[in-house]
Amino acid sequence: MGSSINYPGFVSEPKQTVVPKPVFLRENLKSKQTAAKSKLSLALQIQKDDDEEGPELSVHKEGEEAPDSESDYSSCDEKNEESLIDYKPGGYHPASRGELYNNGRYILVRKLGWGHFSTVWLAKDTVSNAHVAMKVVRSDKVYTEAALDEIKLLKRVSSSDGFLEGFCEASKHILSLLDNFTHTGPNGKHVVMVFEVLGENLLALIKKYEHRGIPTMYVKQIAKQLLLGLDYMHRKCGVIHTDIKPENVLMEVGDVEAIVKMVELLDKQKRDQRKVHRRATRTSIETPTATAVSSRSSTSGSRERVSGRRLRRHTLITGSQPLPSPLSSTNFFEIKAQMMGQSLPRPMPTTPKTNVSAGEEEQATNSLSSMEISNTTGDDRTEEELRTDSDVIQVKIADLGNACWFDEHYTNSIQTREYRSPEVIIGCEWGASADIWSAACLIFELLTGDFLFEPDEGHSYSKDDDHIAQIVELLGEIPSQLLRTGRHARSFFNSRGQLRNISKLKFWPLKDVLREKYKFPEEEAQTISEFLLPMLRLNPSERADAGGMVNHPWLNDTVGLEGVQLSERQLYGSGADIPGWYREVAGHPRH
Numbered sequence: 001m002g003s004s005i006n007y008p009g010f011v012s013e014p015k016q017t018v019v020p021k022p023v024f025l026r027e028n029l030k031s032k033q034t035a036a037k038s039k040l041s042l043a044l045q046i047q048k049d050d051d052e053e054g055p056e057l058s059v060h061k062e063g064e065e066a067p068d069s070e071s072d073y074s075s076c077d078e079k080n081e082e083s084l085i086d087y088k089p090g091g092y093h094p095a096s097r098g099e100l101y102n103n104g105r106y107i108l109v110r111k112l113g114w115g116h117f118s119t120v121w122l123a124k125d126t127v128s129n130a131h132v133a134m135k136v137v138r139s140d141k142v143y144t145e146a147a148l149d150e151i152k153l154l155k156r157v158s159s160s161d162g163f164l165e166g167f168c169e170a171s172k173h174i175l176s177l178l179d180n181f182t183h184t185g186p187n188g189k190h191v192v193m194v195f196e197v198l199g200e201n202l203l204a205l206i207k208k209y210e211h212r213g214i215p216t217m218y219v220k221q222i223a224k225q226l227l228l229g230l231d232y233m234h235r236k237c238g239v240i241h242t243d244i245k246p247e248n249v250l251m252e253v254g255d256v257e258a259i260v261k262m263v264e265l266l267d268k269q270k271r272d273q274r275k276v277h278r279r280a281t282r283t284s285i286e287t288p289t290a291t292a293v294s295s296r297s298s299t300s301g302s303r304e305r306v307s308g309r310r311l312r313r314h315t316l317i318t319g320s321q322p323l324p325s326p327l328s329s330t331n332f333f334e335i336k337a338q339m340m341g342q343s344l345p346r347p348m349p350t351t352p353k354t355n356v357s358a359g360e361e362e363q364a365t366n367s368l369s370s371m372e373i374s375n376t377t378g379d380d381r382t383e384e385e386l387r388t389d390s391d392v393i394q395v396k397i398a399d400l401g402n403a404c405w406f407d408e409h410y411t412n413s414i415q416t417r418e419y420r421s422p423e424v425i426i427g428c429e430w431g432a433s434a435d436i437w438s439a440a441c442l443i444f445e446l447l448t449g450d451f452l453f454e455p456d457e458g459h460s461y462s463k464d465d466d467h468i469a470q471i472v473e474l475l476g477e478i479p480s481q482l483l484r485t486g487r488h489a490r491s492f493f494n495s496r497g498q499l500r501n502i503s504k505l506k507f508w509p510l511k512d513v514l515r516e517k518y519k520f521p522e523e524e525a526q527t528i529s530e531f532l533l534p535m536l537r538l539n540p541s542e543r544a545d546a547g548g549m550v551n552h553p554w555l556n557d558t559v560g561l562e563g564v565q566l567s568e569r570q571l572y573g574s575g576a577d578i579p580g581w582y583r584e585v586a587g588h589p590r591h
């Protein structure tokens with residue numbers, strides 16, 4: 001279906017520049033999105049009717065009523081999606097629902113998300129008859145090469161190998177690559193990676209809890225799973241992620257097939273309700289007004305009336321619709337219980353507010369009950385079991401797009417700003433322990449809803465200056481070894497090891513921050529700080545390794561992982577035995 005659509009070259013294309021292996025950090029993302037905003041106030045739509053009359057272009061301006069769409073998929077909040085200007089040769093593939101991939105094996109169902117490298121889609125695998133997530137990478141050489149590297153890294157961390165290597169529990173927490181191939185479209189040849197389907201990322205969860213912090217019970221589960229995944233990556237695979245952050249840790253959705261069914265039913269209900277609402281509105285509008293509207297309408301509008309059939313429209317930029325994860329959707333369990341013909345389970349503990357209004361939620365639930373669906377999911381768990389399920393979450397480390405090997409670093413510009421380690425800022429050697437720093441920043445953010453470090457620039461200091469100052473205020477003086485070896489140390493520090501551009505520092509130890517700012521009780525603040533500080537050691541060679549931290553007492557009562565300990569790893573051990581722990585291993589890389 002999608003391949004029969006023409007994609008006219010309607011976008012003015014800026015000259016392409018070849019850049020080194022890209023590292024797309026969140027600050028780049030922000031500026032990219034801002035630049036794209038003005039262009040995206042126009043949503044471009046390619047229309048094609050059922051009569052194969054060829055594609056037609058229409059522009060939906062902000063403020064005007066959006067044209068009818070076949071489904072939710074074509075309406076989206078463009079500022080949260082990829083930029084339209086990146087749909088060009090070398091850029092994103094203009095994927096569409098129903099499009100076939102890999103000789104018809106995969107059929108696109110809906111868009112799940114996007115990143116700088118790719119758009120990610122839910123697809124049906126006609127061979128396994130199951131749903132998968134398909135990452136369609138931009139076609140430019142630099143993205144293709146990065147994707148091929150990513151595939152190598154993904155194959156190394158694949159869970160089947162982990163299982164064989166005795167890292168069964170750990171490798172479960174890294175996203176599995178199921179297949180890969182190439183797909184040719186109007187913008188070139190795209191590498192496509194096929195993954196298991198996951199749900200929303202941890203940033204969505206942080207937002208659902210309105211940046212007030214996620215309940216500790218969930219944070220412990222996420223932390224332990226994250227550490228297990230990193231231990232496997234570092235110790236067994238020789239892989240460094242280099243971009244651990246909430247956006248790159250995704251939640252599992254549970255029974256994917258049941259969830260897809262549930263979401264499709266909900267979507268259908270919404271569409272039907274909209275149709276009914278539209279019909280009702282049309283009938284209530286007086287004919288003269290309707291005539292006036294039709295006389296202003298486009299050619300496609302008149303053709304719609306002539307043919308008497310509804311047009312099928314395809315939007316170039318499709319709204320992302322991640323599958324709901326139990327923890328991040330207020331009405332997940334209610335809807336599921338309705339579908340199973342059960343009564344509602346109790347609400348989630350400290351249920352966060354979501355974007356779903358009470359009205360919408362009621363509508364969805366009502367419409368589902370009116371459908372008399374009984375046990376559609378084939379799930380025969382009791383209400384009590386459903387409740388217990390709501391306490392267990394599973395996460396996976398995703399996006400190995402910036403990952404590298406312990407003996408082959410692709411760049412020194414690693415990590416998203418807020419999660420960047422001191423050795424990287426100062427320009428020292430770095431290794432797998434840089435991931436541990438980011439993991440600690442992430443865990444703090446889950447607990448509090450705030451970044452651990454959020455540097456900004458001022459008129460007399462840079463973002464890096466501020467970042468280092470914040471690190472020193474929390475964790476103390478930067479070790480002299482980093483000052484001696486850091487390539488950028490001279491620009492931040494004077495010969496006495498003092499910051500050049502920021503003089504007044506306010507020391508505020510982590511435990512006090514947790515107690516005073518975030519109101520953790522004394523004892524809890526003490527335990528959390530004892531857990532986080534070894535992962536925030538300033539000297540990367542001394543930083544606690546992931547495996548040892550799995551054994552931390554704070555994680556002993558982690559729901560679902562109560563008995564899990566790594567007896568071969570020592571609590572607070574510093575990863576001295578892990579190749580490439582704090583610097584790239586020299587020699588000839590094997591990859």
Ligand SMILES: Nc1ncnc2c1ncn2[C@@H]1O[C@H](COP(=O)(O)OP(=O)(O)OP(=O)(O)O)[C@@H](O)[C@H]1O
Pocket residue numbers: 024112113114115116117118119120133135175195196197198199200201247250322398399400401
């Ligand atoms: N397996 C998956 N299941 C469900 N959704 C996914 C999956 N993989 C990715 N996504 C969604 O797609 C988004 C983009 O994926 P990913 O971060 O891997 O892409 P990228 O192009 O490499 O992005 P980045 O700019 O972060 O490097 C994710 O944030 C997530 O919302």
